[in-house]
Amino acid sequence: MENLEFQLGEGESTSFWNHHWTGSLTLADQFPRLFRLSNNPGGSIKSMGTWNDGVWEWNLEWRRILLDREKDQVSALLSSINNFKLVKGKPDGWKWKLLPDGCFTVKSAYKAICDGVCAPQQKNHALSVIWNAPATHNAKVTAWRMMCGRMATIDNLLKRQVPIPNSEIVCKLCYLEDEDTEHLFFSCQKSTEIWYVILSWLGVQSALPSSKTAHFLAFINLGRKKDVRFLSGAWICVVWCIWKQRNRCIFDQGSWIKEKIVAEIKSRLWGWQKTFQMGSLPSDFRSWFEAVSLVD
Template identity: 55%
Template structure:
């Protein structure tokens, strides 16, 4: 990582693989960012969470930051899906998965390729239908297998609908199918369903 040379910290970054030409821009950008960091010999490095007065991380403070960001970016109903997710009575890991789906942050093949992770073409297709490129919307809502599961759930709940293919629209449409009393139940069903997929 680096070492002290005559009282000055010198970065010595080692890479797991040999850098490609396109990586050099990012390396230079990283170096320009960390060159401005001043380190003090003998002082222990640590993390600070700026969203909390005592600089320590808590889930509560992270939730408040997300809600504040969600409120500041949105007027009316835009962004409320995130508040609905976090207030749902579902397991935390299911809510986290649902949040990642709505933000398009799942490790689907399309997202991995966008992040420049090398995936062979044969492995970039949907794990369920083996016929389409795997992206968040396809994997969780459009694929024949998963869309059949959604319509089975609707049938089980005694509901009928044509559901949208984008994650946010799907969530909002699915959770607004019943009456107001059923909305919380439908949110929990949606969250648990995407978690199971």
């Protein structure tokens, strides 16, 4: 329930006394004596007042004339509910806090579950491996920002209240789904093709998760322990090249050519493995370009 948030509308479907609309306790629990004295103990919020020139006014009715100490409790009750604003004509409902539009999706729930399984120790471990990976500084910063949810992807821009037309929220690689971090890098059919080609190049077969932390940890453990250093650099390189090509498609009217992107990834990794001494890998470029098998 931590990702759900109740949003009060006009109060028609919410019980004034018996629902948790003001906090962790119901008003019946907070003010039991007034609850017993109420003339409408099962009534909705909407039934407890009226609209007067567009302004909501509470009109609580009691079974008898209240004593002075009971009137003090009424004052405390009104003080506790006056900050809650009803919205005329809007139904009560729940907001899914993980998405900007507040609407629940199975995809976002699955992502939350995956992130919950991996966080926080595994996420911290992933960030540490990324920061110490054999890759250029800019590429590591890109991967680190993506892992921390700080990339300027459409979903993150919407969370920051950046106005984006509905026509611009679609993924510019596949044009099939709205762009968010996990989709762009790990589940978009275009980026997924890149990952499968790279897996084949490495001589391994594996189904990778779509959650960023789980994806990274699964990828760097595809080989042996001695391969983790190289694989962390390879993962960063793929993420970086996908991001660069995404930006070319948006800002430079570039086109997505799988073979060209894969070649860029392999070429950059060739330079990185020479610079950062990634281990015993093919020494000539032709052999490197054809295959880097992690399997003996």
